[in-house]
Amino acid sequence: MEKSEIKSSEMIYNKITLSFPEQIEKLFRTKYYIDSIAQVRIALLLVMFLYGMFGILDSMIFPQYAHYFFAIRFFVVIPLSIVVILLSYTKVFQKVWQFLLLVCFIVGGSGIIAMTMFEPENYAYYAGMMLVIFSGYLFLKIRFFVAAIGGWSMILIFNLIALFYVKASSIVIISNNFFFVSANLVGMFAAYFMELKIRQNFFLNQKLDEEKVTVEELNVDLEKKIEKRTKELIESKNIAEEVSANIAAIIEGTFESIWAFDTGFRILYINQTFQREFFESFGVRLEPGVNLIESLPEPLQAIWKSRYDRVLENEQFTVEDAVQTEGGIVYIQVGFNPIIRQGKVVGGSCFGRDITFKKLAELEIIEAKEKAEESDRLKSAFLANMSHEIRTPMNGILGFSELLKEPSLSGEEQRQYIEIIEKSGNRMLGIINDIVDISKIEAGLMEINIEKVDIKHLIDYVFSFFKLEAESKGLKLSAVEPELKQPLIIKTDREKLYAVLINLVKNAIKYTDDGSIEFGYEYDRLKLKFFVKDTGIGIADNRQKAIFERFIQADLINKMPHQGAGLGLSISKAFIEMLDGDIWVESAEDEGSTFFFLLPFKV
Numbered sequence: 001m002e003k004s005e006i007k008s009s010e011m012i013y014n015k016i017t018l019s020f021p022e023q024i025e026k027l028f029r030t031k032y033y034i035d036s037i038a039q040v041r042i043a044l045l046l047v048m049f050l051y052g053m054f055g056i057l058d059s060m061i062f063p064q065y066a067h068y069f070f071a072i073r074f075f076v077v078i079p080l081s082i083v084v085i086l087l088s089y090t091k092v093f094q095k096v097w098q099f100l101l102l103v104c105f106i107v108g109g110s111g112i113i114a115m116t117m118f119e120p121e122n123y124a125y126y127a128g129m130m131l132v133i134f135s136g137y138l139f140l141k142i143r144f145f146v147a148a149i150g151g152w153s154m155i156l157i158f159n160l161i162a163l164f165y166v167k168a169s170s171i172v173i174i175s176n177n178f179f180f181v182s183a184n185l186v187g188m189f190a191a192y193f194m195e196l197k198i199r200q201n202f203f204l205n206q207k208l209d210e211e212k213v214t215v216e217e218l219n220v221d222l223e224k225k226i227e228k229r230t231k232e233l234i235e236s237k238n239i240a241e242e243v244s245a246n247i248a249a250i251i252e253g254t255f256e257s258i259w260a261f262d263t264g265f266r267i268l269y270i271n272q273t274f275q276r277e278f279f280e281s282f283g284v285r286l287e288p289g290v291n292l293i294e295s296l297p298e299p300l301q302a303i304w305k306s307r308y309d310r311v312l313e314n315e316q317f318t319v320e321d322a323v324q325t326e327g328g329i330v331y332i333q334v335g336f337n338p339i340i341r342q343g344k345v346v347g348g349s350c351f352g353r354d355i356t357f358k359k360l361a362e363l364e365i366i367e368a369k370e371k372a373e374e375s376d377r378l379k380s381a382f383l384a385n386m387s388h389e390i391r392t393p394m395n396g397i398l399g400f401s402e403l404l405k406e407p408s409l410s411g412e413e414q415r416q417y418i419e420i421i422e423k424s425g426n427r428m429l430g431i432i433n434d435i436v437d438i439s440k441i442e443a444g445l446m447e448i449n450i451e452k453v454d455i456k457h458l459i460d461y462v463f464s465f466f467k468l469e470a471e472s473k474g475l476k477l478s479a480v481e482p483e484l485k486q487p488l489i490i491k492t493d494r495e496k497l498y499a500v501l502i503n504l505v506k507n508a509i510k511y512t513d514d515g516s517i518e519f520g521y522e523y524d525r526l527k528l529k530f531f532v533k534d535t536g537i538g539i540a541d542n543r544q545k546a547i548f549e550r551f552i553q554a555d556l557i558n559k560m561p562h563q564g565a566g567l568g569l570s571i572s573k574a575f576i577e578m579l580d581g582d583i584w585v586e587s588a589e590d591e592g593s594t595f596f597f598l599l600p601f602k603v
């Protein structure tokens with residue numbers, strides 16, 4: 001179909017011939033032909049039948065001319081009609097049908113005109129002309145313009161014959177023209193408007209068809225679009241489902257607590273972890289829709305409400321809580337995030353996790369760092385102390401050696417100086433021994449050497465070793481031993497046991513200005529519990545553990561009046577532990593201290 005031709009919504013046609021522009025005209029004619037062909041055949045048959053039937057009138061009105069009239073009827077007009085009817089079944093008919101019908105019209109009309117000319121005054125046959133004119137214009141489906149040619153041609157033929165051939169009277173010619181012209185005019189107008197209507201209908205139908213096609217095209221388009229959109233929707237739905245399944249798996253599979261709430265603090269979402277933990281902590285089962293704040297125990301409500309309020313004011317933050325549980329302190333960290341939809345905060349989401357492990361690790365690191373710093377500080381203090389400890393006796397030795405060179409010294413003076421040099425040397429030897437011991441212990445090179453030790457022997461030795469020193473300081477030294485039927489001889493590391501006991505008694509004397517010192521042991525089946533008790537300066541509670549650590553003195557600031565490198569107790573502790581024993585102190589400041597150590601043994 002040539003759409004372009006019918007685009008205009010206004011019907012364009014020739015006002016006289018009624019023709020459309022070329023392309024639509026072609027379409028119209030085809031349609032007109034198809035719609036008309038049946039009527040054309042019926043009309044031709046009927047006209048032919050009537051044309052024959054009027055032959056009866058011929059023999060009644062003009063028997064003398066009947067054979068002429070019969071000839072016109074049965075040898076011209078009716079055969080012509082038959083031929084046209086037969087042609088209407090061929091293909092060419094569509095091309096020539098209007099022309100053939102025009103011929104039939106003119107020939108049929110001319111036949112009647114011819115008949116009227118035999119007796120012009122007789123009006124009977126002029127009525128036949130009317131029938132022919134009406135058939136031509138209104139029945140045979142000849143197009144208006146073609147029919148008009150036929151109509152006016154017949155009037156022309158009539159006048160030519162009437163005027164020049166039969167010379168009819170002017171009254172006959174005039175009166176007949178009145179009827180013929182009127183009939184022609186009526187037929188023309190009727191045919192004109194009928195055809196115009198038909199054409200308008202055709203035009204409208206074409207437009208409708210065209211619209212229909214457009215609508216159908218639109219429909220197809222729309223359907224395609226819908227199909228595409230549906231496909232897209234299904235795809236995004238699948239993606240959304242997959243994403244939400246993944247998220248659900250993550251959220252539900254995690255050990256972290258996750259929940260979300262709306263502006264009325266009602267739960268929008270809660271994962272199983274949080275549900276379970278909340279239930280375990282507070283005995284309340286949280287569900288979507290439940291009010292978060294009301295579910296909390298009274299004392300916690302205010303603090304959590306203020307947190308949720310902050311989120312609803314579009315703040316993003318984290319808090320840390322330490323919660324006391326049956327299993328100890330649990331540290332939790334909760335992240336708060338506002339949920340924003342179309343620029344407005346519509347709720348909040350929370351993400352809580354147990355950070356106890358991390359927190360403890362952090363605390364441990366801090367502790368370790370402090371320890372490292374402390375030990376660093378102690379080592380520096382130790383070095384300073386050590387250089388002091390070494391320099392003091394060294395100065396003694398060098399100083400008094402110098403004095404000895406003086407020739408005028410008395411024997412007594414010489415003896416005193418040599419004694420000082422000897423003491424200083426011993427003190428230095430002690431320090432060097434301590435340093436060697438502690439280095440060996442630190443390097444793991446200290447060995448255990450098990451031999452038989454007679455405990456009574458040990459006690460007697462230590463007692464006599466310190467007796468004079470204690471007395472010279474005005475202290476009463478006593479050794480306490482259980483009564484035994486036979487000497488107690490055990491297997492242990494003799495050197496270490498001696499060293500520990502000597503160290504403890506030496507310290508007791510060193511840190512006691514007046515009073516007494518008592519030492520000894522108690523005997524249990526497989527353990528010996530030694531003690532060294534003094535009435536000295538005592539040790540503050542918070543230092544009682546530290547003094548056993550390497551390089552530590554009970555009071556770093558006040559240690560100056562007393563000599564010592566702070567190694568003795570740590571060496572003692574290391575020795576006792578090597579022998580599977582334990583060492584500790586009980587002490588009160590300004591009252592005195594008692595050092596104990598347990599020694600497992602084999603008899």
Ligand code: ADP
Nearest residue numbers: 507508511547553554555564565566567568569
């Ligand atoms: P030092 O060489 O300084 O004596 P120790 O390791 O033997 O080193 O002792 C460590 C610290 O313990 C001493 O500096 C002292 O402050 C404290 N101390 C040890 N024994 C006693 C005691 N009997 N009475 C009070 N304080 C003591």
